[in-house]
Every structure is written in structure tokens, then in C-alpha cells.
Amino acid sequence: MEVDYEAFRREVTEFAQTRCPPEIRAVVATYRKLSRKIWQPWQQILHAHGWGAPSWPKQFGGTGWDPQQRHIFDEVMAENDCPPQYHHGLRHIGPVIIEFGTPEQQARFLPGILSGEDWWCQGYSEPGAGSDLASLRTAARREGDEYIVDGQKTWTSHAHESDWMYTLVRTSKEAKKQQGITMLLIPLNSPGITIRPIRTIDGWHHVNEVFLDNVRVPVANRIGEEGKGWTYGKFLLERERLGGANVAPALKNLERTRELVAQELAGETHRAKRAALELRLLLAEAELRGALALGKEAVAAVMEGRPLGLLPSVLKLSTSVTHQHVAEVAMDAVGERLAPRFRRIDGSGPNAEAPGIEWVQNYMYMRVRTIYGGSSEVQKNVIAKQLFGS
């Protein structure tokens, strides 16, 4: 059936503008940290409307949208300051369970992801396994119907507010380190789990260390076969390759930073500085417009079943840096008066922090863009390998 994409865009826009609560949009618009408190009610609203899982097939409660529709949905949400849906359940482990899970696992886990009742986090990185993930050492040994898991995960986003962690563990030592890895679904209230916050430079709490000390996990919580976890983990990352095609949040960010510069540096005194920052924003916009065009090419390629080639890496590399440039401009606009007031020490409560401090936090946070999701250096290795043919 032919989809009327313009009508679809109008429908999604109307939904975004009328159904996303203003207090939730305000959090997105002011760069305050998103948490389960914000995401969960939004997920419930989407789910009630039948839009809980834009990227899932219909038989699992998804919308069955094509890539173009999903792209439009993401774009419209960003344009209207609706939070991007919490991804660990919907975009990461959900599709893995759909593809590789048993019917029992699908029945147990998918509804909770859809409704927002179950909150997931990802147990991949370890102190010794970052970009080189296959070096992970957290070990699981089989004991009857259970695995006993020992080790440590790190950079675990949202572990402190999650119910479950999909986790890569080592079940055997093989010649090739990608082998012998298994994927387990671990309830975070299991005895033996300790979660400690990591203090990040942005002053927000999002990542944690997760210690696993003789944690017992039923074998029924294993995804697929033992030792094949790397395949499932890779499947998950492959599916995310279109993620960078959504440039709308970056453009929104740019627009907002432009307003900030105009307000913060109004008047004759700041004329030269304002002009310099406006020029930097313009250069960033030009790059984002290029990325936007490439994003459209990527969506079109997926729609027509053509390979994406290097597009995802190119998009990731260029938008991550541009995001950072825009955040730097904002920091340069407010830094002199706000960077010194990063943490209040003689006040508390919701209004204790200096208004606008999120610009400083956001600037700090943006440094992660070139590190996570395949660091810039990893992306350049990928691109070079293809360009040089070896």
C-alpha cells in the first residue's frame, strides 16, 4: 500500500503538539537531564496510542512502519521537543528478543518494554573493554539451571533506575575473543549486584559501575545459544546504523543556541563577540545541512534495500563533531558567568542551581559524542579500510 508521507507527517506533528505534556517538552527544551521519571509517562502515552514501538513489527505490538515513516516520526518528535524514546528496551534489546528470543521470552519481556513498565540498561563495557568490547572478562559459569556471574561492568547508563540489564558475559575462553561470549538478561534486584554512580564531568548522573558478585541468573534468561552472544550484540548495533540519519535534534539545538547568543550577547558592547559566535553557528549549520541531505540518502537507501556503505560512519563522525561545535558556541556565550557557578554549595532544592547551568552541563556532556557509539577513531578506521580497499 502506498503511504502518504505528508499526511503521516501532519498526523505525527499534531500528536506531538497536543499529546506530549508541556512539562515533558520543557525538560527537553532546556536540556535538563532526561530520566525514567520523564521517559516513562511519555512511553505510556505513546503506547496507549499504539505508537509504543515504531521500529517493531506489528505482531509484537509495533507500528509496522517503514524506515521512511520511522524517520519522519523521529524527526517530528525532535522538532517538537518530545523526548526521543528510551532506547535500551525499544531499539536495543527488544529487537534482539524479537529476532532471537524464545516465545516464552518474547511473552515475558516485550509487553513490559512496550508499556514502559520494565526499564532496561546495557551491560557491555568493562574497565578493560571499551571500544575493544570483545576483550570483556565478566564471566559466567553454568551450575544446573543457573549461570553464576562474576565481574564488573562500567559506563552502564541508567542502571540506577533500571529493572533489567542485558549483559554480555564470557562463558568460555576461545582462540578468537569474539567467541565464547553469551548474552544474559539479568534482573538488577538479584542478590550480589552493586550499582555505584560514576561522577561524570557534566554533573549529571547517568552512568554507573555495576559489580556482579556470584549473581545467579536462570538459564531461561539466556538469549539464543551459549557462546553466540557476539552475534546478537552485533545485530543490535547494526540495527542502530540509521540512528545518525536523524539530524533534527542537532538542528533544534542549533536554533536554540542561536537564540541564546542573541539574548545573552544583545547590544553594542557584545557586537564583535556576537558576530563571531553567529558565524561559527552558521558554519555548523552548513555542515548539518549536509548531514541532513546524507540522512535522507540513507533513509532512501534503506527503503530501496540498497546497502548503506559508509554513510552511517560519515554521519556519525560529522554530526558528533558539529554537535560539539554548537555546544562550544553556547559555552562561549555563557561560560564567563555560568562556568564559575557549576555546583552550588550553600543551597539545595530544585531552584538552587544557577538558571541556564544546563548549557555548561550540555557542553561537558557533548564531549561524549565522539567517544560513544563507535569513537571517531574507530569510525575513521572503518572508513579508511573501505577507502583503501584493505
Added chain:
Amino acid sequence: MPFTASPLVGGDAYEMAQRLALEVDAELSALSDAGEQLACLRRHWDAIAGLGWMATMVAEDAGGAGGDLSDVAALACGAGRGGLPLPIATACVVAPALLAAAGARDMLAQVAEGAARICVILPDAAQDPGATRLSFDRTLEGGVVGVETPPDPTHLLLATKAGELLLLSVDSPGITRSLSMRIDGRLAADWHFVGVAVAQEQVLARGIADQADRARDLGALITCVEGVSAMGAIIEQTIAFLSDRVQFNAPLASYQALRHRVAEMYVEYENLRGLVAHALREAAATDALPWRDIALAKLRLGEAGRLVAHETIQMHGGMGLTEGVAAIRLARRVMMAEFEFGDRSFQADRLLAQVA
């Protein structure tokens, strides 16, 4: 398989233009005498005129081929890979657009058949510091410098700031010129006007300032197309050089520092390619020229083009400072493109004026 760039607009015209550009490049790079170079450029100008390049965008009832922007883009894509040192954007797009705006059918026909070789002076043409500003009030006074020109120009087509369009024979009394070679090997002329009388019939139109802006933006778009093409070829040639060249007992292509620099070139190239492809599509889809897309693309050409040009020079080492390397000649073409049809400051100013 190492990287091969795919053209923004491919097809027979693209293939033909590429072949021709590479031939001209090979021929020119063997010549060192300015007179011989000039003669070579003139010969090839006549050849592309004979092939009907300049007729591409001229309407059929004015003796042209009635093609559209993508037909010229195909030529510019092919020409760009060899850095063809002839004024393609001006001859195929800017001059025809101005003449069409003025309804100058006879002149359009002459352009289409290659009988007229027109040097176009746009309102923002460069002037030397302290020089008399170009002014027109019955007579033409002042001067402009570094204006791209076809070999042996026959006419000057001058768009004034006030929106008049003048067509003058280059032999008109009071006009003097001096020729130069630009950094990309194309021809440029300085023009000086002293009491040049302009007759009524030489004023082809008045009040066409907007169309002159439009013609300049069309030129900028075609320049971007050429630039993207040249950058793609530069990246290919840089990869080939790094793969062949052995230093410290290993091909340069094995060093991660260099591989990453090539990846950065590619990202800049791809980003610009996406933007220019988008601008081309928009230009084809709407009657109003997408000037903002074009201005953003031209701005990016300045940034991305320079990065690619500088990096290829760096990675070629000492060879990067010689004219003997094709990639380096292309790099100079990309460097020159920055100054055609509005440089980065120009584009930034107009875009920022809109933001404010």
C-alpha cells in the same frame, strides 16, 4: 577495491567532459610558454563550443538545446575531475541566464553557436584598493580586476549594482585590459574603463539586479558541482599515491595517522556532496532558486575544499608543492573556486543578514 567517487550527475555528457578535461590537462601540463598555453585554451574553447556546451541552457527558440541545470551539471562534473581550465559556469549558465533575463535573443544565439566569447562582470567584481570605483552614468569609468574570461573575449557583459545590463564590444574606445593566469590555470582579465561611451542599444536591460543575483547563484552552484568532482578525484589520487609510495619500509597507506586524515577528507567530501546534491535537486524542483542552500553549499565548499586541498598537499610531501602532480593541480582548482561567485565571507554575510 579502493575508493572511486561516483558523479553527482553521470551519463554520456559526464563521460565525454571528463575525457576532454583529462586530455586538456595532459596537453597543458606539457606546455610552459604562455602563448602556447593561450592557443591551447582557445583551441579547446572552440572545441567545446562546437560540441554545443554553451548552447545547453539556451532555449530552443533562441537557437539553443533547451536543456536544464542537470545537463550543465553533468558537464561540470566531468570537467571538474580534470580541472578543465575554461570558464564553464560563466559560459554555460551565468551569461545565458543574464542574456535570457534581458531578452537578448540575438546574443543568446551567438553564445549558443560559440560565435561570441563573453566575459561577464558581476556587480561584486573585485577592485584594487584605492582604485576608482566602477561607475556608469552614460559613460563607464573605473576598473575591475581578476575577472574570469574565455580566451580572446569578444564581448563584455556587465551587470551594474543599479541593475543595468550592458553589452560592450571589447574593442570599444576607452577599454583596456590585461590578462593573467589564475592559480588554477584559467584566464582572468583586469578591465579598465576611461570615458567609455555606452549607447542606448548597449544597455540590454534595466532593473534586473535580482536576476543578476540569481545568475551569480547559478554560477556558484555549478562551481560547487565542479568542486565536489575535483575533491572526489583528489581523494582517489591521494589514496593511490599513499598506496604506492613506500617510506620506512612500508607503504604510506599502512600508517594510521595518514589513513585517518584520508577518512577526514572523505567525511568533508561526502558532507559537501550531500549538500550540493540536495541544492541541485531543489533547484530542479522549484522555480525559485534555492539561494540559501546554494549559499550554504558555497560556504562549505570553502571549508571542506580547503581541507581536502591542504591535506592532499601535505600527504604528497615535497611532491605536493609541485605543479607536476595532477591531484595538486586539482587542489589549486578547488582553492580558486572559493573566490568565484561569492567567497565564504560574502555567503556568510548574506546568510547572517537573514538570521538577524
